[in-house]
Amino acid sequence: MNQNYLLGKRHNILGWTTFFLVCISLYMIFIVTPTDVRLGIVQKIFYFHVASAWNAFFAFFIVFLTSIMYLVKRDRKYDVIAVASAEIGVIFTTIVLTTGPIWGRSSWNAWWVWEPRLTTTLILWFIYIAYIMIRMSDMEWEKKSRLSAVFGIIGFIDVPIVFMAIRWWNTKLHPVVFGEGTDQTGGGLDTIMLYTLILSVFTFTALYFYLLQKGIAIGNMRNKVDEIKDNFKNAI
């Protein structure tokens, strides 16, 4: 098994790149972009909130792809990527779910709104927590990988349906103008804000790949150590 668990120079370069992107993003967010007239300074949560959300979705898409690849090719490297990606996805989703209420509390004085995107994110969180629980359960690794790959596929397919259902549910119950408030694109986004947003998204994407590389290396190391232990036990 030619698994790579050594993190070389490219990983460090990625790390520094991420760091610099974060610095530039923070500069853009706090120094360059103007304070939003309506929402005040709290609006600045929005940049990393949205960046986190999009990259969480991207992470789960990677889980979906690698799950399919694993079932087709049975190469363990896809399984390693899937787990790492799912974990990062859950972290990013948690960020969205915690910054969302903070924004909500300060803007509309409500900790939680049953707003379509936030609620879908909540369900997304539960789906991928379920994925991680399958991985944490007590089975041989081959079974675990196979079953979590199946669930990875089912979970991702469900997401658009969940979003549609929640959106319809919401429009019937709360026909409010929250959509504008949450992502600002309805209210006309300043160009500088748009650029900062795009920069934030890319920053988090770099962060995603950095954490993913670490996660893959650890996954491969874990598998290698287990393999050595098994060989060792058999040799005794």
Next chain:
Amino acid sequence: MINALKAVIWKDIIMEYKTKQMTSSMLVFSGLVIVIFGFAFELSIEVLHKVLPGMIWVAMIFSSILGLNRSFMLEKNNDCMQGMLLLPCDRTIIFLGKFCANFLFVLLTQIIIVPGFFVFFDYRFQGGLGLLVLILLVGTIGFIAIGTFLAALASNSRMSDMLLPIILFPITVPLIIAGVQSTSLIFQGQGFDAISQWFYLMLVFDVIFLVIPYMLFDYVMEV
């Protein structure tokens, strides 16, 4: 192929007929749900009107979990699953067979429990009965389809009965939303037009989550 399907379904039915484990526990549990809801909420007629659709679906969901857990746990005992895998037919027949059997048992439970709700809460149901039956059917089909599949998946682990709710509920959220909303509308006396959106959503859900498990069941059942 049809014979194999019939055999799988018949086996489950016979087992259930002899032991009456699944249906009895589902019935009792749903009955308890009715009672607990009676205590838990102050049910004046206005509140009841709003809350009853949700309660019906909650009862269905939680009692189905009991049934689904049991459905595959039985196979794990005495390695019955290995025996079934030796059937000279497509393994997906096992999925379809189990799905049909589970659906039947849940349906039986619902036939008793839904009127039970109306009786215990003294609720005069005015609305399209046919529509209500339709929505409950379509919703139950979807729930049991993906439920059977995920129960098979979860049965591979030792904590299968804890795992199943965790993996099943998030996936079935669209179904629950659609079911409760359309049932609610039906209670208000609306016709098919009002619920058509939800109905089609549930239909799409049913199709997707019958087809995808059908394709993926082989992967779940690998030895």
Next chain:
Amino acid sequence: MGYLFAAYMIIWGLIFAYTLSLGKRQSSLAKEIDIISEQIQSMESNNK
């Protein structure tokens, strides 16, 4: 302003905590590798 601070603390707190957990996993794996290599070495010296 306080809310903004809290939000940013949470974002970077979570990321930092995850990175720390990755680091911990790495060092525990390294420790396991050490233990196993020790055992292998002691076995080899016993065999000799």
